[in-house]
Amino acid sequence: MTGEGGVDLERIVGQSAMRIVGVKPGTTAARLGAQNGDTIESINDMPLVSVAAAYQAADAAATKDRIVIKGKRGEEPYVTVLQMTK
Numbered sequence: 001m002t003g004e005g006g007v008d009l010e011r012i013v014g015q016s017a018m019r020i021v022g023v024k025p026g027t028t029a030a031r032l033g034a035q036n037g038d039t040i041e042s043i044n045d046m047p048l049v050s051v052a053a054a055y056q057a058a059d060a061a062a063t064k065d066r067i068v069i070k071g072k073r074g075e076e077p078y079v080t081v082l083q084m085t086k
Contacts, residue, residue, distance in 0.1 A: 007029045032080060044061045
C-alpha cells in the first residue's frame with residue numbers, strides 16, 4: 001500500500017508489524033534513514049495490525065510532541081525517537 005509520509009508498507013503475515021517496501025527520496029522518512037526491508041513494529045506503542053492501522057497510528061502520532069517508532073533492521077532492534085517542535 002502506498003502511503004503518505006514517505007514510505008510504502010506491506011503487512012508481515014503472522015505478525016503485528018509492517019515492512020518498508022519503498023522510501024521516497026527527500027521525505028522525513030528518508031532523512032531519518034528508513035530503508036527498504038526495515039520492520040516497523042509500533043508507533044507510540046500502538047501495534048501495527050494492518051497497513052491501514054499503521055498509517056492511522058502515524059497520523060495520530062503526528063499530533064503528539066514526541067513520536068517513538070520501534071522496529072528492526074535485519075535482526076537488530078531499533079528505536080527512533082522524534083521530538084516535535086511546534
